[in-house]
Amino acid sequence: MAIVTLDNVKKIYPLGKTEVEAVRGVSFSVEEGDFISIAGPSGSGKTTILNLIGCIDTPTEGTVVVDEVNTGELNDKEITNLRHRTIGFIFQSFNLIPVLNVEENIEFPLLLGKDRISKKEKSEWLGFLIDEVGLTEQKNHRANELSGGQRQRVAIARALVTKPRIVLADEPTANLDSKTGESIIELMKKINREQKTTFIFSTHDPAIMKIADHIIFLHDGLIESEERRERENAGSP
C-alpha cells in the first residue's frame, strides 16, 4: 500500500527575475515500510522532493499524497497536524534545539501534539529510544557537548518519538565521517526493520545507497532511473 504518492510534481523557484525548475515532473510512490533512497548529484532536486513529501513546501504543479491525504488541499493548521502526526524529520545539520539536552530534545515533539500519554509511559518510551540510539550516558548533555554522530542519533530518536509512519532524512550522513555515517544508516535500517517505519532519505553517497531497498535516481529535476530490491525484512512478522 502506497504511503506516499507523487504525481507529475513540478516545483519552480523564483530566482531574481528568472525562475529555476528544481523538479520538472516527477511521479513515484513509496510503499509503507520502504527504506528508500533518493539519490542524485547536488541540484538534482533531492531536497526539494523531501520538502514536498514533508509538507514543508508546496508543489507548483502536480499532487503529493501523504497517508492518503492530498497535501495541496490542506490549510496551514492541517498541514502542521499532518507533519506532527505522520512525519519525522532528520536534518543534514541535525537541527537540535541548542538550549535543550538530549532527553529534552527527543521529548520535544511530544509536547507539540494534543495527544497526552502518561508520565510513566512517556518515560519508558524515551528511555527505550535513548537506549536504542546508544545515548543513555549522554542523555543530560546539551547538543554542543555531543559529537556529530551523537547529534544525528539524537535527531533520529527525536524523529521517531511520535511514532510517525514516515521518517524523512535529508542527507543524514553528509556532515559525518564515513564510518559514523554507515553506523547511522545501519541504525535507521534497524529501526525500519523493527518498527516498520518508512524511511525516505536523500544521499549522493553510493555506499549508503546500497543499503536502501528502493532507490530513485534523480538528475536535473527528473527521475533518471528507479531501482527496487527485495526488502531485507520482507515476509518477517
Add this chain to the structure above:
Amino acid sequence: MPVLLRIAFRNLKEHKSKTLIIGIIIALGISILTIGNSLMDTAARGIQKTFIENYTGHIMVSGKTDSPLSIFGMQMAGATEKVPVIPQYEKVKKYVVSLPEVEAVTSQVTGYAGIELGEERGFVILFGIEPESYRKMFSSIEIIEGRYLEPGEEGILLGESKILEIEKEYDITIGAGDQVILNSFGAAGFKIREVPVRGIFRLKQKTEGLDQIGFIDIQSLRALEGMVVATASDFKLDEEETKLLNLDSPESLFSEDDIVETETSRSEYSQQELMGILGGGEGGTGSITIDSGAWHYLLIKLKNGRDMPRIIAELNSWFDRENIPATAVDWKTAAGGMAMTSDIMKTVFNIAILIVAVVAVIIIMNTLVISVIERTPEIGTIRALGARKSFVWKMFALETFTISVLFGTMGIMLGVIIIGVLNIIGIQATNTFLNVLFGGPVLRPSVSSGTILSAFGIIVLIGFLSHLYPVWVALKIQPVKAIQTEY
C-alpha cells in the same frame, strides 16, 4: 517546569549580552518610573493634606461663575467678574450640615487689601472668617503671639512670615495689639478700615506662600470688599425729580431753567453741623448697609475623604433641583493653580516616561528581531517538527515577558530601595516652588501600591508591545528554513 518556560529561561541565559542590554533598559526605566511616581504621589498627597487641613476642606461651595474660581478668588488674570456670594446661603448651609457624611463646615470671604505701613503700602490676601467654626475645621493655625479672633470682634491675624517680611522690607515692627490700616478699591469705591492685630500665627504644616494670608473678622472684610445690601425702597422721587429724569435730551439737563441757585447765609460749618445735616452719623434715608449674610465660600470637611465625589455630585444635583445658582467643587479646584502644579509636573513626567518607554520598546524590539533572525533555523525546525504558529508566538512572548517581568521587578525593587533611602534622609525644598510642589519644606517620599501596580502595568505593556514585531517576523519563518539554513 513547562518546556516553553524552560526554553525561555535557557535562551535568556544563553544570550547573556542581549538579555543584559534589554534588562538594563527595562530595569532603569521602571526604577525611574517608580521613583518619579513615588515623588509625585507623595508631593500630591502633601499638597492635598495641606489644602484640606488648612484651607479648603474636602469640598468648596460657591456661587456659579463663568470663570474658574478658587478660595483665592477668580483664577483668570484680568477677570472682571466678581466672586459672587452664595445664593440662599442659610438654606444651602442648613442642607450641607444635615448631610451625615459632613464633619465640619465653615464659611469664608476672600479679599485683597493694601496695608498701610508708615509711608509705604504693602499688600495682603485676606480670608474673612467665622473664628469659631474656622478654628474647629482648620486646626493647624498655631498662635505664637497674642490670641485667636473671638466671635464678633474686629481684628486680624497675621502670619509670622508676613510679619517678618514687613519688618524686613519696611523696617516696621508689628505685634499683637497694634492697629493696622487696611484699604481697598473696588466696584464699591475706596474703602478704608483700621483693625487691631489680635495675634500672630504660624501654620503647623508650614507652606511657603500660603502663610502670607491674613485672617480677618468677616464684617471688616465685607466692609472693605463693599459687600452691601442697598435699601432701594427708601428712595421716593417727587413729581419734579421724576420729570427731570424723564427729559428726552441729556443736554436739557444743563439748561438754565433747571439750575437752582441758592445763596448761603454762612460760608463755614462745623463737623457737628454737617453731620446733623447728613443725618447724625447714622445711615440716613437711601443709605447702604453691610450684608451680614454674604459669604463667598462654604467649606466642608467630610468624615471620610472617599465620599468626596459622591457628596459633590449630591450637592450639585440638589442645587439644580432647588434652582440655586451655586456649585460644589473638590479641594483641588478650590485650591486653584497651586494644587495643579503637582498634576502638571506629573503629566510632564509621564510624557517624558512615555517617550523613554517608546524608545525602550524600539530598542528591545530591534534586539529581539536580531535574536529571531539568528534563531531562524531553530524556529524552522520547531515548525517542521509540528509546532503550530501559536507555539512559536507563545515561545517568543514568554521570553519577552520573562525578561520584562524579571528585570522590571528588579527595577521596581531598585526604585523602592532608593525611595526608602530618600524617605530616611528627606529631600529639602530649597525654594518656594519646591516648597509648594512638595507640600512642605521636606519631602519624605513613599511608594504606594498604586505606583507599584502602575509600574507592573507598564512592564506588561512594554513586554506586549516589544514582542509584537519580533513575533510577526518569527511567524513568517517557514519550516523549509530548517533545511535551507546551516545550523
